[in-house]
Amino acid sequence: MDIPKVCRYCGGKIVKTHSNVLYRKGKEPIYLCTMCNAYVGCYKGTDQPMGKVANTVLRLKRQETHQVFDRFWKGRGWTRSAAYRWLAGELRLPVGEAHIGMMEMDDCEKVIRLCRDYVVKKEGAA
Numbered sequence: 001m002d003i004p005k006v007c008r009y010c011g012g013k014i015v016k017t018h019s020n021v022l023y024r025k026g027k028e029p030i031y032l033c034t035m036c037n038a039y040v041g042c043y044k045g046t047d048q049p050m051g052k053v054a055n056t057v058l059r060l061k062r063q064e065t066h067q068v069f070d071r072f073w074k075g076r077g078w079t080r081s082a083a084y085r086w087l088a089g090e091l092r093l094p095v096g097e098a099h100i101g102m103m104e105m106d107d108c109e110k111v112i113r114l115c116r117d118y119v120v121k122k123e124g125a126a
């Protein structure tokens, strides 16, 4: 993954800093846009960014997607690993790459749709 330097939302400058500038807690490295505060965290113990910077809208979408997906698989009595295997299969991704926290808007929409379609098609609920 390339180190982000220019913000994809506003064209602002992205700097490497630490999560405590946002949350007051934590010393995890993050890449933060100095103009609009879009940011991306890093893989644990590294300064490798987990994808592209995300703004508030995208972060809220990921939260919503997580809620829908978690409710979906828990409601079916699946394990977390079974749930992510299913999701990766549906998205045609390697299992290790089906991370909602790294998804873009359209992938989030796709996950929400997959959960709803599954309920409708396999379980006949509206």
Ligand SMILES: [Zn+2]
Pocket (backbone or CB within 6 Å): 007, 008, 009, 010, 011, 012, 033, 034, 035, 036, 037, 038
């Ligand atoms: Zn920006």
